[in-house]
Amino acid sequence: MQGKMKKLVLIFIVVLLAFAGNALAKEWKVVRVGVEGAYPPFSWVTPDGKLEGFDIDIAKALVKAMGAKIELVPQDWDGIIPALLAKKYDAIIASMSITEERKKKVAFTKKYYQTPAKFIARKGLIKKFSREALKGKTIGVQRATIHDRYLTDNYGKDVTIKRYGTQDEAYLDLTAGRCDMLLADSVALKEGFLKKPEGKDFEFVGPNLTDKKWFGEGAGIAIRKEDKDLVQKFNAAIDKIRADGTYKKIQDKYFDFDVYGD
Amino acid sequence: MDFSIIADSFGLYIQGLKTTLQLVFISLAIGLSMAVPLAVFRTSKNRLISGPVRAYVYFFRGTPLLVQMFIIYYGLGQFEIVRTSFLWVFLKEAYVCALLAFTLNTAAYTTEIIRGGIAGTPIGEIEAAKSVGMSRGLMFRRIILPGAFRRALPAYSNEVIFMLHGSSLASVITIIDITGAARIVNSRYYSPYEAFLTAAVFYMAITFTLVWLFKKLEHRWYAHLRPQEHSAAAAA
Incomplete structure (x- = not known):
């Protein structure tokens, strides 16, 4: 009797484990x-x-x-x-x-x-890139991105930051003149904006940004x-x-x- | 629940609170002062006067506030002619666009609320006013409008609260109001629970204050409807 009971309990445990295992390892x-x-x-x-x-x-x-x-x-x-x-x-x-x-x-x-991050601005706006040159500018960025964080941490006191839900909205406001500059991924900027007709009046300014602390x-x-x-x-x-x-x-x-x- | 997130970003919420209160109260004030004459025009028997107001109210009540804001903010900015005109100085600012959308929106709703109040004027009051020889202007000022405001008050208190809650849409066009602050906090800490719960508490506090204020106002304005209380001295 004792032995049978033990066996039953054992089987029960094995079955339980099998089920648990199934639940854990999703296929x-x-x-x-x-x-x-x-x-x-x-x-x-x-x-x-x-x-x-x-x-x-x-x-x-x-x-x-x-x-x-x-x-x-x-x-x-x-x-x-x-x-x-x-x-x-x-x-x-x-x-x-x-x-x-x-x-x-x-x-x-x-x-x-x-790919590195980069700033863009209307052609001729930033002649020589420096912190001084950026002072007082309104810079658009997509909310909750590495670019948002980099800008907030490094330029938060010098510039006005406008945060957008999507990159597309930021492009709209840049062309409308509500922002002076944008910071985003260089490839997204180039392929998604600068190469398009809306982007013809804008250019890259400043260096490629790759600092691991912000850009990972x-x-x-x-x-x-x-x-x-x-x-x-x-x-x-x-x-x-x-x-x-x-x-x-x-x-x-x-x-x-x-x-x-x- | 991580309270340090809320503590760290409290300043941002306070900044957002200021923006929200400003936006809501300025648009309500302008909206209400627009709505009174508009409501009077709306009740006019002359179609040329009531027609345009009817169309305006129809448009702003017939479309969502978010859509109106997008039309003003992104839509108008698309036209070269707007961007080169003097208007652009104002329309360039997200704040002005939000204020404009909110004002036009609340003015339309308030017009309807006051119109309802005017339409509900008991015919006897008008007959009485006429029989003592009141002019149309005097009748509106002394009889119809005061009564209309009284009747409109509960509906208007709703409109004020809807406007407060609707103002959270301003965050969509880059304005940092209470919701805007919550979105920044959410994106910084990836903690939507803390971020938006804090915003909710702020909105609730404002709403309760508004409800309390309207209760006070109703108490005053409906004084004549309360059962008369006789003081002990008078009884004696």
Whole structure:
């Protein structure tokens, strides 16, 4: 009798563990990816409502390389981390820079691209870039970005900072003359604005900004800290698409230079 | 709940509070002073006078405040002709655009509220005023409008609270009001709970103050409707 009881308890425990194990190791047949959709050329929404851009193509390629199905979830930038933590999706692929600040809340994969930040201004406005020259200027920036933080920490006292929900809104106000300058990712500025007709009166000013303290180690994929297996899977997928040429194919679709950095 | 976040950014919320109060009270003041003549025009039997007011009210009540703000802020800025005119000095400022949208919006709603008050004037009061030979102007000033304000007060107190809550939209066009402050705090600490809960407490405090003020006002204005209290001295 005693023996039988023990056996039963043992079986019970084994079954329980099996279930627990199942619940822990999610299989990731479908990966829900949070994206932004207002940050050309990395992500934008086409007139007929489809998401397109470098981030979107990379997201699709990565999840495909993992052998899973993708579900894209568009989300406003300033709620993009809280929504990940609230499990609205499982990963963020939205040109998010890997910074110490963000690492306190989420885990990151290795980078999938890295480009410097830069200022733009109306042509001729800033003749020689210096702190003095920026004094009293109104500078637009996307809220909750590394650029917002850099500007607030370094120029907060000298300039008026205008914060926007999306990069597109910042472009509108720059062309309307409500801002003198913008600070953002150099590639986004060049491909998403300067090369377009609206951007013809504007130019880059100042140096490439890459200070690790603010600009981090490049753009990575943010994942909830408890989903360590998904971080592994994404890292492997990044290696895979880098190796098999998929990455280069996507890159060449949008840029004529290497966005991965060194 | 991390209280240090709230403590660290308290100054930002106070700055936001000032902006919110300014925006709301300036737009309410201008809106109300616009609404009184507009309501009088609106009740006119002459279509040429009541028609334009009706159209104005229809537009501003028929569209969301956010859309109106976008039209004024992003929409007008798109036209070269606006950007090169003297108006741009004002319209360039997000603050002025928000104020303009809020004022036009609250004026439209308040016009309807006061119109309702005017329409509810008991016919006997008007007949009495006419029978003692009051002119139309005097009748409006002494009889119709005071009664209309009294009848409109509860509805108007709602409008004031809606305006306060609607003002949170200003944060969308870069203004740092209470909601704007909360958005900055949220983006800095990635803590929406602390950031927006603090904003909610601020709004609640203002709302309760407003409700209390209107209660005081109602107490005064409806004094004639309260049961008469006889003092002990009078009874004796």
